[in-house]
Amino acid sequence: MxxxxxxxxxxxxxxxxxxxxxxxxxxxxxxxxxxxxxxxxxxxxxxxxxxxxxxxxxxxxxxxxxxxxxxxxxxxxxxxxxxxxxxxxxxxxxxxxxxxxxxxxxxxxxxxxxxxxxxxxxxxxxxxxxxxxxxxxxxxxxxxxxxxxxxxxxxxxxxxxxxxxxxxxxxxxxxxxxxxxxxxxxxxxxxxxxxxxxDFLFGTDRRSLERFTAVIRAHQSRECFYCGKRVTGQGDLDHFIPWSRYPLDLGHNFVYAHKGCNNAKRDHLAAVTHLERWRIQNLDEGHSLAKAFEREGLSSDLERSVLIARWAYEQGCASGARLWVRDSEFEDCDYRWQSALAAPSALRLAAEDASPRYEG
Ligand SMILES: [Zn+2]
Known part of the structure; x- marks a missing residue:
């Protein structure tokens, strides 16, 4: 071999x-x-x-x-x-x-x-x-x-x-x-x-997941990240890059979604349109999110989250992963994911432009 x-x-x-x-x-x-x-x-x-x-x-x-x-x-x-x-x-x-x-x-x-x-x-x-x-x-x-x-x-x-x-x-x-x-x-x-x-050894503390949910639900105005419709019940906190692919509990990796949408997505990577929306949520609106995470004492790291997303799509696509669109609909993973996800350096510059970096 x-x-x-x-x-x-x-x-x-x-x-x-x-x-x-x-x-x-x-x-x-x-x-x-x-x-x-x-x-x-x-x-x-x-x-x-x-x-x-x-x-x-x-x-x-x-x-x-x-x-x-x-x-x-x-x-x-x-x-x-x-x-x-x-x-x-x-x-x-x-x-x-x-x-x-x-x-x-x-x-x-x-x-x-x-x-x-x-x-x-x-x-x-x-x-x-x-x-x-x-x-x-x-x-x-x-x-x-x-x-x-x-x-x-x-x-x-x-x-x-x-x-x-x-x-x-x-x-x-x-x-x-x-x-x-x-x-x-x-x-x-x-x-x-x-x-x-x-869960105790390798999982996330349940209380911090609840606080993440509150922040992201408010940020998304109770709308499902994937289908855009209002979430009436409890809703789910979804790991955008699935936990099974990379156990990442940083704020920007979470999105708020219907239970049904979250269950349909399962451990799949999300389609390019979702990836694009994820980048927008984190690039254009990332700073206000980061502030909210910080206020709540929740960890986040935009650059790291983006690099991990980049890695996940790069590897998933090389292994023949299919990307989840909605319900039981999937699409092939092709080069489009790269443009949907801006280069991390561009992302960092954009974040710097948007507001002054705080010291620390
Ligand atoms: Zn939904």
């Missing part, structure tokens, strides 16, 4: 992880299965690897087997709506085999039956959705057109990349998996203080 191929693979893999359109945790199980099977099997001469869906299903059962046990007093939910079907099936078989995976595997008929059922769910749910990024398919791992006899073909070079980066990919996958479990509301009472640990 050439170095640039490895980097390209990692970039595309990161985009898949950032794609937040999954309601169940299947995406993570599938990614892990592909990575593990690439290690456990010999690739063909051309560097490809054919995998039967039953092999994927066996991996799913392995991963979810222990997860189907109660955590404290109940089984964790692996789907935002109800329990994930694979978990339900596994729970049935756990009770049949006294919770012993080996015992179930030894009962060939029962084992085959479970594998068949799980394989059917994989084909129906995550298999053809995994490689959709912002409504578009990017088939860099395997192609739907090459699916036959219930088997898929990992493209040449893919098994190699999975082997080369296996430890790193595993921790990325597990991190994403854990975060999704945390995000599922029904798990909060079970996880309790444990769910708060990550």
């Amino acid at each position: 050439k170095p640039e191929e490895g980097i390209r693979f990692l970039r595309q893999f990161q985009e898949l992880l950032a794609e937040g359109g999954f309601v169940a945790t299947y995406k993570f199980a599938l990614m892990q299965a592909l990575a593990d099977l690439s290690v456990e099997h010999q690739a063909a001469q051309d560097g490809s690897l054919r995998l039967h869906v039953d092999q994927l299903a066996e991996k799913f059962v392995e991963y979810y087997w222990n997860q189907a046990r109660p955590f404290h007093d109940r089984v964790l939910r692996q789907n935002t709506k109800g329990q994930a079907e694979v978990l339900l099936r596994i729970q049935d078989y756990r009770s049949l085999s006294d919770g012993k995976l080996g015992q179930l595997q030894a009962d060939r008929a029962a084992w085959q039956k479970l594998i068949r059922r799980v394989a059917a769910i994989i084909v129906k749910m995550p298999l053809w959705r995994l490689q959709i990024v912002g409504n578009r398919k990017n088939e860099f791992l395997y192609r739907e057109a090459e699916y036959r006899d219930r088997s898929l073909r990992l493209l040449p070079g893919v098994p190699d990349a999975f082997r080369a980066f296996h430890p790193m990919l595993t921790s990325m996958i597990r991190g994403g998996w854990i975060s999704q479990i945390h995000r599922i509301g029904a798990n909060k009472p079970v996880l309790g203080a444990q769910a708060e640990l990550e």
Whole structure:
């Protein structure tokens, strides 16, 4: 594998992880299965690897087997709506085999039956959705057109990349998996203080988020940043550059939006028109915002925020990210983002022109 191929693979893999359109945790199980099977099997001469869906299903059962046990007093939910079907099936078989995976595997008929059922769910749910990024398919791992006899073909070079980066990919996958479990509301009472640990260590203080919301909501006159319509309910504070891409809690990275608009945007980068509006909010009106942040004791740093936005668009666009427009509408990322986002030096000069810099 050439170095640039490895980097390209990692970039595309990161985009898949950032794609937040999954309601169940299947995406993570599938990614892990592909990575593990690439290690456990010999690739063909051309560097490809054919995998039967039953092999994927066996991996799913392995991963979810222990997860189907109660955590404290109940089984964790692996789907935002109800329990994930694979978990339900596994729970049935756990009770049949006294919770012993080996015992179930030894009962060939029962084992085959479970594998068949799980394989059917994989084909129906995550298999053809995994490689959709912002409504578009990017088939860099395997192609739907090459699916036959219930088997898929990992493209040449893919098994190699999975082997080369296996430890790193595993921790990325597990991190994403854990975060999704945390995000599922029904798990909060079970996880309790444990769910708060990550927030406590790496998150933002809730009180400062509330103060950010107040400042930005007032600045935007209660209008949604994305659709421009008035927000009647509570509204959301949105990280303009998504938290999952760069955990940035500086004032200028926040915008105020409808809950619905914020949920639709998920972890995507916003479209060029939004980026332009973001620059205007921060360039033309940034000084009054910065003053308000300062008054409230909230941190902000316009130049740093712009540099991070620049980095995020530069990298996202190089990895094939699609930009969110509205609802489920996306656009391609092209060079236009650069003009939408003025160069940081121009930005700084404009800010200096607008008002004298204060000492400090
Ligand atoms: Zn809106």
